[in-house]
Every structure is written in structure tokens, then in C-alpha cells.
Amino acid sequence: MQRGETPSEGRKRRLSPSVTPPRLSSTWATPAWVVLMAVAAVAAPVSPAVAQEPAPNAAADAELVMLEADRLVEDQDSGTITAEGDVKARYQGRTLRADRLIYDLENGSIRASGGVELVAADGSVQYAEEMQVDEGLALGVATELRARFQPEGVLAARSAVRREAGDNELDYVVYTSCPVCEEDGARPPTWTLRARRAVQDPESQMISYRDAVLEVAGVPVFYAPYFSHPDPTAGPRSGFLQPDFGRNGRLGAFYEQPYVWAISPHQDLTVSPRLHEKVRPLLGFEYRRRFWSGDILIDGSVTAERDFDGEGDRFGDDSFRGHVFATGAFRINEDWDWGFGAERASDDLYLRRYDLDGAGDPRGPLVGDYTRLISQLYVERQTPASYATLRTVSFQGLLEQDGSERLPLVLPQGEISQNLTEPLFEGQVRLAASTALLERSEGVDSARVSAGVSWRRDWIMGPGLVVSPFAETRADYYRFGPNTPGQADQDATRSVGVGGVEVSWPLVRTTQGLSVVVEPVVMAAIGSQGGADPVIVNEDSQAFELDESNLFRPNAAPNYDLWEPGQRISAGLRATARTDAGATVTGLIGRRWRSDAEPAFTPSTNLNGRASDWVGAVQVDFGDRLQANVRSRLRDGSLALQRLDAGVSARLGRFAAGVRYLNVDGALNAGDRVEELAADISARLVDGWSANVGFRRDLDSDINLQQRLALIYQDDCSFLELAYSRSETFDRRLGPSEGFRIRVGLTTLGVIGGGD
Secondary structure (H helix, E strand, C coil): CCCCCCCCCCCEECCCCEECCCCCCCCCCCHHHHHHHHHHHHCCCCCHHHHHCCCCCHHHHHCCEEEECCEEEEECCCCEEEEEEEEEEEECCEEEEEEEEEEECCCCEEEEEEEEEEECCCCCEEEEEEEEEECCCCCEEEEEEEEECCCCCEEEEEEEEECCCCCEEEEEEEEECCCCCCCCCCCCCCEEEEEEEEEEECCCCEEEEEEEEEEECCEEEEEEEEEEEECCCCCCCCEECCCEEEEECCCEEEEECCEEEEEECCEEEEEEEEEECCCCCEEEEEEEEECCCEEEEEEEEEEEEEEECCCCCEEEEEEEEEEEEEEEEEECCCCEEEEEEEEEECCCCHHHHCCCCCCCCCCCCCCCECCEEEEEEEEEEEECCEEEEEEEEEEEECCCCCCCCCCCEEEEEEEEEEECCCCECCEEEEEEEEEEEEECCCCCCEEEEEEEEEEECCEEECCCEEEEEEEEEEEEEEEECCCCCCCCCEEEEEEEEEEEEEEECCEEEEECCEEEEEEEEEEEEEECCCCCCCCCCCCCCCCCCCCCCCCCCCCCCCCCCCCCCEEEEEEEEEEEEEECCCCEEEEEEEEEEECCCCCCCCHHHCCCCCECCEEEEEEEECCCCEEEEEEEEECCCCCCEEEEEEEEEEEECCEEEEEEEEEECHHHCCCCCEEEEEEEEEEECCCCEEEEEEEEEECCCCEEEEEEEEEEEECCCEEEEEEEEEECCCECCECCEEEEEEEEEECCCEEECCCC
């Protein structure tokens, strides 16, 4: 016996299981809506001739309802149509299941009962024991309603009523985004929100509660006469976000309450007033907008306040203060992009005084940090064989010694390079050009134009030797403004070049489960003299060092302003060991010899003498269990430590730790020795609880630059963080500071306490 073809009795007749709905077209986003559409379709069977014709258009296909049941019966005496036994209705991506469905033709009522289940197109599921609606869909009632939202969220109600206005009213409601044990219910969810009454507004996609109680592990902890949150399936909308609050030594206790205005589906504005115990309020804002070719983000803050020290004591005059961070990135076509980044603060201590984050976030090709802000406007083109960029850049220093009059305004800086597709002498040819124009309100203005060509070829010879000859030449033109008024501009031109060869010999040995590669490398080159013109000011190579990353470069000096002349040889040894399980250890050690010392290079560059210090690096990667990275520089001759940067991270059972040690000799850092130790240690305790301790300590001055202690709870649907932080650093009148923060996060409801 086939489904939909059960024999009828009395005045019952057989109906087609798949028909097109003839008249009811209004919709209601509840399980009853699909029930009504399916049953209405059964009430008016279509002739076989019409049913066999293909759908005239996509709209007609979208209206097709597929109904399956073990038994489909029309009773003309009672005026009802009944579907029984594994009832299944499909309509526009939705699937309805029930044990029994009755459509009363006389009064237009539809009733579905027995495990009513609706799976929506987005994957969300709704359940009810029984549901009844009228033919016009204006009124509807469901009992023991349950709904499962995607990706997370479960709602249950004793009863639900659909009103003519479109609202869904629910009585005795329970909502949670935690996993629910439906078998024994012995362990309650981590949190639940219970309410006497709730209203689901399909237009605003908000759920509002009356007499709401938040329970944690089944224990009531918070009561609110009114509470609302977005439907978990809803998109962006206007409303209040979760607050941020905490306390620190400068601001005292503070409370921030964001409000988001969803201007349109592609733009929104968030306004965040923040109140402080010790100083005046601050108003934060964030504007986001998407375009067809890209997006922009603007965030900042503004206040009217005097300066204040590390204790929150105010001094000086009132002034409007603030900051703005903005970024935009847009695609012109497949190869071209353009964008901008803006970073500005009213004064260099503003961000630190108010504990504002964002300095050092990427906002373009050039990235600033907490000591220097960068604003830029750029356009870029990149293909597999070429690259071009043109950008304007300005800087704002945040350190006491930074003077805005000495920081340059770059108007503009550009680069272009092209790899030729046709090889020259079987090698790769690269053409490159660059320009830069720097202006200052005080100091020397400068302009530069450079153009050059380079060539390199790799040969494999004899017993596996890799021989790579290379050559490079470049022409530079400079113009410098006067140091003092009345002086004439100075011009300088130079032509530089370098040629040589790099030879390496990879030696491979493989044993069971392990492969080892040992590779001696030698690079020899001759560079032109005369590159160190005293007229040329070093603008773009002020902070660099010969290390393992550039040991074998023909010209170790980066960028354009510095040039390494004369003869030089670099020699080193590279080695790699790899297991079949993926664990690797790599290392390099080497040094550089030069025919003559070059006064233009300082001791910190490792190129000031005829022989460089020894440089080396080791990397260990055993996956999550152990990772290490060690970079060092040892003095020529005595092998005394000049620089050591060592970091290791490991995980063992419930514990994870990361430690970094940095030691820089004072001779490399203008006489100031640097020795720091940083560590971060985490331990998983019990039942979702963990602890974290982190610090960064200046061992030379014996102070903690930063320290943090946190106790964290986290499970599938919530987290709690109690964090204490302290800094002992001084920056003018801002001294040591400490703070305490509580963060509570409930999945789908948001985070209270904010921040990362």
C-alpha cells in the first residue's frame, strides 16, 4: 500500500498527495503557516492533465506544496480533511512534521497535533504538542511550544498566541543558548532566562520579556521587570549593547553604555558615553559602512577636560580633547586597490590616560604602534610579475622626546617593480624605481628618485651545488632643503652597483622517521665605492641590523639611503631536521667579512667593522607541545653576548606557558642596556575554570612594565572573567596604575564588561 492511497470508507475519497495551493497566500512565520498551506492544497485537488504540465515559471514552482502522509481522507459529512500517520509537508525550503492534521472547511480552522515539528530554511527548528489557526491566519494558538534557533538558542513556552498585529505572545517562557539535556534533566543549563510573559515582534525581530529572572545553574541571580534582546536569527538592529565597566587608578570607577543605530543594512553608528568617578565623561563613537567595492570604519572619542596625573588629580586648563582612528579599503579592479588610514590624538598622553585601545592596529600597508601613530593614503597594484604603490604618510609621536616639527610629512612615496617574463642569460631580470619626498616644519626637507635593475640565475652543478650569480645597479638623485633660512638647496647624484655569486651545497641524509638537511652557504660580492656621500641624509635606514634574515643579501643595508661599498663575504651553515610526524628543528649560524670598515654604519648595525659579530637563530616546532625561537648575536673574538631574543611556549596536560627573554647590550642601544623577561602561564582547573598569570618585567630597572592576573570560567554558552592588571611605568606625570575588570558573556545575549 502506497502512502497517500489508503482506501476510503463511506463518503471519504482519495486525494492527490502533491497539489498546488489554490487560494490562501498570506504567510505566518510559525509551524501553523506551513500546516495551513499544505492542508489548503489538499482541499482542492488538481486534474491529472494540469498536474502533469511543467511549471510555467519559477514563481509557480515556489508555491508548490508537497504533502505526504500514511492516510489522507476527506469527510464530506463533517466538512473536514484529515492527514494521519507521519504527516510531512514541504514548502519553500520548510519542512513540517506531525502525527495528525485536520482542516475544518466550514469554519476555516486548521489543527496540527502530535509532535508538531517545523524545520525552517535556515535550519532552525520549532516544536509544539498542538497548534490551531484560523483560515485567515489572523489568530493562532500553540501549546507546549519549543523553538531551536540557528546557530544557537532554545526557547520554550507553555502557550503561544498569534495576534492580528503580527506579534507572537508567549506565556511562561524559558530561553537559553546552552546545551539542554533532554533525557534526564539532572544538570540544569549554565544559565537560563525565565519570564512570566514574552512578546516576539517579527518586524523588529526583538524578543521582550516581562518579569525576567536570570538563573545560573538553576539559582536565580538577577531580576528585571523588563528585558529584551534580538531574535538569535535576526540581523543588525538599533538598540543598547551590553555595558562596559571597571575601575583603575586614573579614572576611578567607570561605566560605559553603548547604543547602536542601524542606519541601514549596510551602515551603522555606535555611540558610547562613558562616565568616570574622578574625571569628566567621555563620548566614544564608531561608524561602519559597506560599499560595493569595500568598506570604511571610523572610531574615536571626544571630551572636555584638563590634564590629570596617574591618581586622577586634574591640573591645567580645560580643553577639548579626543582621538580618531579611521580605515578604508576598496577594490578598483582585479589588480588595483586603494585605501586610507587615519590615526590622530589631541595630545600624546590622551590614549593612555583614558585606556583607549587601537594604536598599532593595521590601517594600511604601514603599521604604527603605541609610540607612534601613522596616517596614510595609498593606491596599490599587484600582479604575479609586478608591483606598484603610491602613498602619502604623516606621523604623530606619542613619546616625550618626539617633536611633531621634526617628524616628516611624506608627499609622496612611490615604488614600482617589474619582473621580465623573458629571461636574460637564462636568469630573472627585475626593474625597479622609487621616489620619496619628505617635508618638515623644522629640519631638512629631502627628495629622492631612484631607478635600477637586478639579475639573478640559479644553477645546479656537479654534486648538487647550487650556484647563483647576481648583479645589481642603481642610480639615485637627491635634493635637500637648507638647514637654516637663506641657504641654497643641495643636490647629489650617485650610481652604485654590486655583483657576485652565492654558492650553497645541500647535503641530505634520511633515516627511519627522520630526514636531515645540512647546507653550507657562501656569498661573495663586490660593491661600488662612493655610496656614502656626506650630502645624503639617512632617512629610511635608521634602525636596522645585520642578522640571520639579511646575512646573505648582497647589500645588507635596507632601502636606499645607505649603501654598503667594497668587497664582502658572508659564510654560514643552515640545517633542518624533520621527523615523519612533522616535528622540525631549523638553525643558522654565520658572519660577514668586509674589505674595509665603513664609518656610515653605527655599531648597532653590525656592519661598522671589517668583520661582523656572529649571528644565529634556532627554531623548534613540535606542534602544540613545544615551540621555541632563539635569535642571538655574539661579539667577534670574545663571543660575548651582544643580543639575545629567546622565546619558548609549551603545553603539558592542564598547563600552558610562554616565556620570552630579551637582552641587548648597552653598546647597541645608545648606552642603555635592555633586559626584559615576559611570561604568560595558564592552568585549567576544574569544571571549566582556568587561571592566567602574565607579566613583562624590566630586569635592568627592576620594575614590572605590565602584569595581569585573571580567573576565567568558560563553557559552551557562557564565560566569566575576573581580571586584575598593574603597570609600574612612568611617563611624565602618569605614574603606576592598576585596574580591576569583570567580564560576563552569555552566548546570543552578549558580553557585559566589554573589551578583549
